[in-house]
Amino acid sequence: MTENTSKKTYKGSGANPIKGTIETIPNYPKKLVIFKVESSPYYWSRVYVNGRYSIRSLKTDNRKLAQKAAIKFFTDILVDHRVGVAKPLKSRTFTNVGNDYLESINDNGKTRRYADDKYRFNHTLVPFFTEKDVGEITNSDISDFIKSQVARDVAPATINHYLIVLRKILKYANDNRVIDSVPNFPKVSGKSATLTKRDYFDLKEMGKLTRTVDKMVKEGVKVRGVAVTEELKFLIQFMVNSFIRPSDLRVLKHSHVKAVKIPDATNPAYGHYLILSHPATKTTDQEVVTMPAAHRSYTALKKSQEQRPDEIKTDHVFMPEYPNRSTMMNVLGRLFREVVKRAGIAGDDEKHTLYSLRHSSIMFRLMLAKNINTLQLAKNARTSQLMIEKFYASRLTNLMGVDELHSFKAKPKKKTPNAEEASGATDIGYVDEPEVKRR
Numbered sequence: 001m002t003e004n005t006s007k008k009t010y011k012g013s014g015a016n017p018i019k020g021t022i023e024t025i026p027n028y029p030k031k032l033v034i035f036k037v038e039s040s041p042y043y044w045s046r047v048y049v050n051g052r053y054s055i056r057s058l059k060t061d062n063r064k065l066a067q068k069a070a071i072k073f074f075t076d077i078l079v080d081h082r083v084g085v086a087k088p089l090k091s092r093t094f095t096n097v098g099n100d101y102l103e104s105i106n107d108n109g110k111t112r113r114y115a116d117d118k119y120r121f122n123h124t125l126v127p128f129f130t131e132k133d134v135g136e137i138t139n140s141d142i143s144d145f146i147k148s149q150v151a152r153d154v155a156p157a158t159i160n161h162y163l164i165v166l167r168k169i170l171k172y173a174n175d176n177r178v179i180d181s182v183p184n185f186p187k188v189s190g191k192s193a194t195l196t197k198r199d200y201f202d203l204k205e206m207g208k209l210t211r212t213v214d215k216m217v218k219e220g221v222k223v224r225g226v227a228v229t230e231e232l233k234f235l236i237q238f239m240v241n242s243f244i245r246p247s248d249l250r251v252l253k254h255s256h257v258k259a260v261k262i263p264d265a266t267n268p269a270y271g272h273y274l275i276l277s278h279p280a281t282k283t284t285d286q287e288v289v290t291m292p293a294a295h296r297s298y299t300a301l302k303k304s305q306e307q308r309p310d311e312i313k314t315d316h317v318f319m320p321e322y323p324n325r326s327t328m329m330n331v332l333g334r335l336f337r338e339v340v341k342r343a344g345i346a347g348d349d350e351k352h353t354l355y356s357l358r359h360s361s362i363m364f365r366l367m368l369a370k371n372i373n374t375l376q377l378a379k380n381a382r383t384s385q386l387m388i389e390k391f392y393a394s395r396l397t398n399l400m401g402v403d404e405l406h407s408f409k410a411k412p413k414k415k416t417p418n419a420e421e422a423s424g425a426t427d428i429g430y431v432d433e434p435e436v437k438r439r
Helices: 063-079 094-104 111-129 139-151 156-175 203-219 230-239 292-305 325-343 355-368 374-380 385-395 398-406
Strands: 033-037 040-049 052-057 257-261 272-276
Touching: 033 063, 040 063, 052 063, 063 111, 094 111, 094 156, 111 139, 111 156, 139 156, 203 230, 203 325, 230 292, 230 325, 230 355, 257 292, 272 292, 355 374, 374 385
Parallel strands: none
Antiparallel strands: 033 040, 040 052, 257 272
16 A cells, blocks of 8 residues: 655655755744755655654645645644644644634634634734744734734734734633733834725726727637636626625625516616625625616626536526636636736726726716715625725715705795695695606
8 A cells, every 4th residue: 555655754864854955934933844855856844843843745846836835734733633634732822722713703603704814813823823822922922923024014904903813812712711811912003004095997998898808709819728708798797787896706696696677667778677695705795786787787698608518507607617716716807907908998006906896886876876875885885884985985086076066955845835734733845856767
């Protein structure tokens, strides 16, 4: 039987490093190294954790891939408690307590918070604090952690996110009597990133985008082997009329989409809108009401997908041929960037991405809607009113609102006194809101 040497701890001359090949990995403890050995063409990794050395063949002769494999090896030893992978760590180690904290919040329904905390824990906190006893973590240690992040040019706001997770772990340890108290946390110096305005496409640029897609489809353009299809145009039109985030494209399925007829619609082309009930990818899972134009794009998309082979017909709305939705998002991002580039859409200090379609959707409501309620808009876009006013509305200029600035309230209608009023009773007359014409 062939041994699985990738998970075996080696001793002896077979795993002795070749002199001059030992390297540490940037931003990770010095006790984690990669090196070459005489008996193998591959890189190997060695790390000292929990009172012993662990060594593994990384099964690659590529240096960058070896570094990534070594980091995974390191994380497996610190965090993974599967039998045969790593021995149980000391109960008071930071990694062990942090992992216990994550498990404690894994089943409370807050999947987004769990995923965010787990990523920050594994990606940044574990490499710094490793198996340090949680009772020995002091204000000075936390200051050193902050300095390490500043040295990597990490934004103050991001550092604060890491500190929030660190504080949660230490509070969890305190609540469970692992430690007696939580140390004071130093403040992160420096201001948060400057308020940035959300880049969006104006109406002319939206026209350029869709025409560019049509042109690329006719020319048979491919981006890293993937052809640009009409589906990309439908996706652009759908997003700019539905307020959704790019991350929603990962999870949006046909079963989440419901068409609703608009009563008394004067234009059949705008006779329906959609209600989206897809899972939350960032904040809430509140239903989203789309603009009527999204229904047209969705209908055209479904018609085009009917021609596809059965094996790639899944319930996902966009690019269902990619079961790995992370891969789908990477491919979609590359396609979209190429469309923006070919359309020649650029501005001073502007960065147009898929997120710009969501920004455009919100901006068009702010600029074109009559008497828009920003609270209702925020709820429908699964964000907050503060975010709307702080970021999206920052793009509005005074000249965009000249009509509103110059407008006056309608005068109350005069009412003909009836018998009840003549007898001395009083009534307050309300002015009817002007009826909004449907497109």
